[in-house]
């Protein structure tokens with residue numbers, strides 16, 4: 001249980017023992033105050049707080065138990081874990097991390113690596129005995145020397161790898177401590193070391209040993225990172241190649257510092273690519289990992305400035321806020337939700353079918369065309385259509401507002417006798433699929449006030465199949481006042497999303513405004529918006545998917561024309577007859593009135609919208625939106641479309657196209 005509460009980022013400081021060669025023994029600059037409770041230390045009157053503050057007398061085992069053992073549990077739960085040692089050269093980073101082959105040192109000096117591996121083996125064996133789940137353990141060993149990564153276990157350890165491909169370095173299986181011994185011997189044998197003034201066996205490269213734990217369900221990694229020591233180039237007394245090594249070491253350390261600072265500050269862009277070290281560690285320095293920093297400091301007064309800078313780095317790393325548990329939960333719920341949405345949205349698709357055996361997965365048939373790209377495209381479109389993306393949510397809200405305005409304007413046509421229809425919906429599920437066409441072009445009296453639109457549709461074409469029926473409903477133009485009301489609340493969300501999908505999207509359209517519309521998931525956003533606006537004016541658009549854009553436009557134009565012509569034909573007075581008498585004409589907006597209404601709404605939008613809102617009007621780009629806003633601010637609001645037309649933003653036939661897309665009367 002304690003492991004579950006483990007903080008994702010932990011910082012520990014370890015004081016190194018005195019180095020004899022530095023001469024006479026002087027009092028340490030690092031003090032551990034009695035009130036510190038093992039969590040703070042003082043250097044030159046400054047108190048620093050960390051998760052652990054280890055004095056020089058602490059043993060390897062105590063340090064391991066407090067710092068790394070909890071990470072081993074997390075590793076086996078499937079999380080990525082990283083233990084990273086940094087600090088001045090010669091302060092015991094390699095010693096603490098356990099980079100020396102175990103058979104070359106006394107057991108009490110064994111560092112983190114062999115101890116962690118021993119505990120991993122113990123737990124893996126216990127798990128395999130319990131549930132027979134095969135778990136394999138591997139290790140890889142790379143070094144970053146002079147800003148180049150090297151695979152120390154590979155066949156060519158002195159040939160640099162491509163930084164972005166370090167994940168593909170050699171992984172050797174680990175079955176026992178003896179295997180680790182071999183791996184460390186091979187790796188440390190190939191690693192670059194050089195005697196310096198500060199350390200007779202100073203590492204000249206950053207080393208990353210990764211223990212991979214692979215099972216059927218997950219692949220987790222524990223990175224043990226032994227950074228090369230930070231060093232003042234002057235103090236090491238190096239020249240030439242060795243000096244350049246020092247510069248590159250410091251470059252890597254600086255970049256890791258920058259990454260940690262950016263993460264702690266909550267920046268969205270983290271400079272991982274500043275150095276090879278951070279590029280390689282990128283996967284470990286994310287919100288999904290458990291991070292443990294071990295800052296190694298020197299007790300000597302001559303190292304005071306390095307000690308203080310190491311402690312300051314630790315203090316800034318304390319600000320890191322990682323939450324691997326939450327990320328894992330989010331990932332799980334997103335995966336479940338995405339599968340659910342995909343299953344619903346794509347169940348009709350021939351390309352992707354739900355897996356009958358496993359309800360949480362989808363089967364993409366093998367073919368030369370089936371790649372993951374279309375799947376991600378479909379997924380993105382589905383999320384956008386369901387209003388799950390912020391942009392879609394915003395647009396939907398704007399459309400609702402816009403359409404509410406239209407509702408207010410159009411509601412003045414509602415007669416008393418039709419008011420009783422308002423807000424009524426049959427409990428029938430069929431009603432949920434109704435799409436009351438937008439405007440009344442052909443008057444129809446429903447047989448009773450409770451008759452549904454489906455009823456009306458059935459009246460028109462009673463014997464068609466359900467699919468055809470839907471399209472007929474979409475194309476039929478009944479005119480109850482309810483139709484007008486519904487028409488005014490069409491939103492892109494309600495156009496395609498089912499109830500459950502809308503719940504997921506988080507956007508609640510107006511009550512009982514679910515409408516079925518011609519399916520048009522493959523259209524561009526501008527076309528969809530144009531269609532939805534047009535459908536208010538001309539009725540539902542016939543199904544136009546999978547066609548070329550020009551063909552779709554032509555179809556829509558044709559449809560609009562035919563509806564207008566039909567409407568005009570209706571306007572011709574007919575001889576009075578029994579049928580005519582029986583039909584009570586409801587107030588219906590004529591196309592011209594609708595055009596005028598639409599133009600008015602449109603001018604409102606042009607006069608009141610900000611640049612961003614103007615940009616979202618189909619046919620208006622960023623520059624045009626800016627010009628419109630500028631013109632408006634200088635010369636006042638647009639009173640009619642001619643003023644809009646007179647702006648110098650319409651080259652060629654842009655104005656005509658603009659009017660056409662937005663159903664404006666030129």
Ligand SMILES: Nc1ncnc2c1ncn2[C@@H]1O[C@H](COP(=O)(O)OP(=O)(O)OP(=O)(O)O)[C@@H](O)[C@H]1O
Nearest residue numbers: 016017089090091092093094095199202203228229
């Ligand atoms: N806590 C300790 N107890 C005993 N010996 C230690 C301890 N810390 C460091 N040493 C010894 O100090 C020497 C230098 O340590 P180490 O090589 O680990 O330093 P380092 O920080 O890795 O240096 P560099 O960055 O130059 O590689 C080694 O001989 C090591 O055995």
